[in-house]
Amino acid sequence: MKNTRWWLIRHAPVPNPGKLIYGRSDPAADTGDSDALAALAARLPAQAVWVTSHLRRTRQTAAALRLPGSDMALVERALAEQDFGRWEGLSHDAVAALHPEEARRFWSDPATEAPPDGESFAAVMERVGGAVTRLTDLYAGRDVVAVIHGGSIRAALALALDLTPQAALRLAVAPLSLSRIDHYAHEGDGSWSVTALNALGTFPGSRR
Numbered sequence: 001m002k003n004t005r006w007w008l009i010r011h012a013p014v015p016n017p018g019k020l021i022y023g024r025s026d027p028a029a030d031t032g033d034s035d036a037l038a039a040l041a042a043r044l045p046a047q048a049v050w051v052t053s054h055l056r057r058t059r060q061t062a063a064a065l066r067l068p069g070s071d072m073a074l075v076e077r078a079l080a081e082q083d084f085g086r087w088e089g090l091s092h093d094a095v096a097a098l099h100p101e102e103a104r105r106f107w108s109d110p111a112t113e114a115p116p117d118g119e120s121f122a123a124v125m126e127r128v129g130g131a132v133t134r135l136t137d138l139y140a141g142r143d144v145v146a147v148i149h150g151g152s153i154r155a156a157l158a159l160a161l162d163l164t165p166q167a168a169l170r171l172a173v174a175p176l177s178l179s180r181i182d183h184y185a186h187e188g189d190g191s192w193s194v195t196a197l198n199a200l201g202t203f204p205g206s207r208r
Contacts, residue, residue, distance in 0.1 A: 002141035004183040006132070007044055008156055009147045011061040012037075013175040019091055023084040023118075023151070029057035031064035036176050040200055041065045043178055048143040051135065053080040053152070061176070062147040073147070078131035081149035085118025111165035121151065122165040128155035136183050153179055160192035174198050 012029040014022065031037065044065070050073035052058040062070040087095050096103050099116065106113045114120040119127075135144060146156075150173040158168035160181040173179070180196040 002185045004136050004140050004185070005045070005143045006136075006156065006181045006183070007048070007143065007145045008153045008179040008181065009040065009061065009145065010150050010153055010173050010175050010177050011057040011147060012064065014057055020089055021084050021087050021092070021095070023081045023088060024055070025088050026056050029060045031060055033176070036200070037064050037066075040176060040178060041067055043200065044145055045143040048145045049135075049139050050074065051076050051079065051144060051146045051148075053077065053148050055080055055149075058147045058149065062145075065147075067145075070145075070147075076131055076135070078127050079146060079148045079152045082121060082124045082151045083118045084115045086116040087118065109166075111169055120165075121155075121169060124151055125155040125158055125165055125168065128152045129159045132156050132159055140185055156181060157194065157197070160194050172198070176200065 012031045012033070014027050014029050016022065016027070044067060046068065048067075048069060050062060050067075050069045052062050052073045052075060054075050054077045059073070059075075062073050087099070090098070102116050106115055110121065112120050112122045114123065153173045154168045154171045157163070157171055157179060158165070160183075178196060178199040180194070180199075182193050182195055184191050184193070
């Protein structure tokens, strides 16, 4: 039985004093916390397949970990963060002022409603779940280090735990945190287990 291990890392924090929505936008990450990066790197396996999204903050974080393979990471667009459409680059207050009806509809059911010209979290789950399943088949029996986003990690965890979109949105994923899901291949679709969630990550306002 082949055990495929996914090491899910949320990218380093993004400086965002204006608290803007930046799902598919491409701001830079702050990779200056060398202690946190070293602690995370020490937990990761050698000889892994490395994957990032196409967004700069994930590629910066992978490079900052300075492990073999991180500089040649596969770029998988399907593992990108949720697309917030016309709300990208706006604050939540600005969204409420400029798009009041759309904002009310979205917040009535953020799991299945989509921002204008964006995508719902349910669509993110379908997109990410397809990519994780495809890469699990392709790299069966390997370690896969995926430096991606809070939303795409929630979606991967939802796949492993068989969660609804509404339940998956209850999961909080900290910057520079490590979560892990393992896939066990056997007859049928195989099975998943979750072996770590938010290891090493620090939430805003918490102390190390």
